[in-house]
Amino acid sequence: MSDTAVPVTSRKDWASDQDVRWCPGCGDYSILAAVQFALPELGVRRENVVFISGIGCAARFPYYMNTYGMHSIHGRAPAIATGLAVTRPDLEVWVVTGDGDALSIGGNHLMHALRRNVKLRILLFNNQIYGLTKGQYSPTSEVGKVTKSTPFGSLDTPFNPVSLALGAEGSFVARTHDMDRKHMTEVFRRAHEHNGTAFVEVYQNCNVFNDGAFEEITGRATRDEMLIPLEHGRPIRFGADADKGVVMDSQGRLSIVKVADVGEDALLVHDEHRENPDLAFALSRLARGPHEPTPIGVFRAVERPDYGSLMEHQLVEAQARKGPGDLAALLSSGTTWTAG
């Protein structure tokens, strides 16, 4: 709202005065830190940033940010944020949600925000469990999950949040994890730059109810062999010695190979701007769960007009065509007659 230069800030300027009350050791702490590290670098003013959340452990996030914020009701944050974002395009609106909040009770709103391409940055903290209600299985829990509500194992096939976002016409879809601040910060920066709905799945460890869910792929010892970094325009390869890679066969199927076996030129080159979401979707299906080599980074980033701008454009056009609203003219726009 001001013309002057954006003040230089540091992480502490973005932290509110409230004590953070997540369980000690929770992955949410490192995500909060990454966001607070990322924002000072983005050239935005604190007063123009809004965090909106629903219900769950992740949803406490806005209380800890020294910005505008709303801790709303279960699942509805994308809908509430939509109303804010389309009426206030000058604001930078972030949604913080969890796997239960976004994919169970609020699944409908998430889908529709994505297809409309509302200018929101949606961070989905995926810990594959219900934490705040003390440990029931979630819509991302693996089949057979034994919890208080599923003592004989869960029966439901889990959602793959990246696949779901791509299927819902997401224009920016990414994945990162709570063990790598640098990666998170970079993905958050990319989300900030995107003009439309930026969806980021963050693998997050719940050390109380689902400890180690992502340990196989994000642990320091195994990370290099299990995470497949996606970089636009670069061949997709991974491994401590970059000895493994991803290839696509003539049927469009992806598989993991040894680079030595196929040669570097045979590797699939990542293209996040590809209009057709097939490649991104195929990458999202490469791992069947966080125990197989898993792609992280930006799966898809394509340009599509954002919903608020389209809406704004219709208003501007209407005003150009009809002139600004005239109340007296509106009231007499139907058939009128005069008495007396």
Next chain:
Amino acid sequence: MTSSTTTEHGHKVETIDRVVIRFAGDSGDGMQVTGDQFTNESAIFGNDLSTLPNFPAEIRAPAGTLAGVSAFQVHISDHDILTPGDAPNVLVAMNPAALRANVGDLPLGATILVNADAFDERALEKAGYATNPLLDGSLKQFKVYEVPMTSLTLEACKPTGAKPRDAERSKNFFALGLLSWLYQRPTDTVFNWISQRYGRNPVVVEANTLAFRAGYNFGETTEVFESVYEVHAAAHEPGTYTNITGNTALAWGLVAASHLAKIPLFLGSYPITPASDILHELSKHKNFGVRTLQAEDEIAGVGAALGAAFGGALGVTTTSGPGLDLKAETIGLAVSLELPLVVIDIQRGGPSTGLPTKTEQSDLLHAMYGRHGEAPVPVLAASTPSHCFSVAIEAVRIALKYRTPVILLSDGYLANGAEPWRLPSVDSFPDISTPFATEPNATEDDGTPVFHPYVRDPGTLARPWAVPGTPGLEHRIGGLEKADETGNVSYEPANHERMVQLRAAKVAGIARDIPPLEVDDETGEAKLLVLGWGSTYGAILAAGRRVRAAGHAVALAHLVYLNPFPPNLGEVLARYERVLVPEVNLGQLVKLVRAEFLVDAESLTKVQGTPFRVAEIEQAMLVSLGVDVATGEHPAAAEVHAGEEES
């Protein structure tokens, strides 16, 4: 009634003071269009009028069945009227099903015009007639005119070259033409409307125009009808008038409120009968800066409106009963956040899907109490279609000034019903803008200025509205209980009680900011007070006039503010020996009044998906007054066109 002149074709011209006409046909027969256009002609002519559309929930139920009958009733008069009329004097029935579905509502001696072409064996069977009512004598107590509307329409439309199947669809305009002749209506508006509405399809314009003319000329040139009828213009207050439905008035009221509040209007809404027309209407007015979002569901509609309100817009959501159920949690959040929000509920028959296209007043207690926790919300109700305009502005005023969700109740009857409305002067509207917070309002222990989102205005108890984008006022709000003043999350027991009390006191305090209840008690001698709310206004007032004309005193009062009640309501109730509360539900206001004021109020209820008839309320008033009504047969049954006292 006078009979003074004749037309050039020798028809007598009779002058009548009012008439109630019901157009009835298949859902696809265009009866709503026909009724609308007859209404428009009458409005332009200067009659007072009131309308009652009545259509099935199915878009096209099987043709020719009772389930598919759609009707439109219009009451026109040369004097001030208040309702669409208890019973039609004239029924236009386009097929046997339309006759069968409506004949029971007709008083003895009523006029029936039927499309005789439609009374074939198959159609009679579909309507459930064992014998043809036009032949079996069952209609002998009515005056029946059999007009071959279909064949005359086909004949008239021949020059257009339209296929018979298409030309037949113009038969509603034949009926409109005939009625327009019978009641000597001006016809220019219909021709203009036809050209505008069907302009893209010249064949349809021509067919409808020819069918209308054929109907008009049929009346004039044949000797089927003895008389034409004149209903003179009513003596309206000087001014410019338009004919308006409740839903249009609500939409325009919201546009006006946004203008007066100097903040942009945002509507989040999900299509639902009978509220969708507000979404449609507002979606047209983008040049007023109106943003409309057809949300993915009812919850998203209200959520987006609340999000817009957080950002400083006028957030509105519109719905009907089932949608209000779904919005309850978000309305509770708005109570806790203390942000302005307007929720408009166009009530319909419930529970569940209920009667989607029929009217009811059964959401009052839902609006009052339909949320978990102590979650008080101001509730207002519109009384007439045109009243929807000003009550929308008032709902917005309260929402903005007190930073609270407000529920505004209308219903299917008001939503689709129309009446003439004298256009208010735009300059007379109040300024309802409310300032945003711009400065810190507290200091930390060390003297640093800070912003506390829950420091209240001592007069209104409203908290500051600090919108994102305002430097220095960054703050967090949420649905968790918060500490008084600072707004920080607090589970402290005494604080919770204090916050619950503050939210209740804020809403209760609105009573100081609304007009006292006006009582219409001409003589001051009435022992009986009839207390109404919402769309029963017209029927109660009309019934009151009849009872007074019969020599009895009765006091009338109508509530617009249901929560909080006007500050003098208790005193008003205490003044009368008896209190009668008519409602289109099983007695919801009466519960509130009895609970709040310990008065032994009587309840008059009806839940048939239709508004009260004047006679029903009149009867209840007389019973309550101790008048012997057993002997008094209802005058409406006397004679067609013979006006009863007033309705």
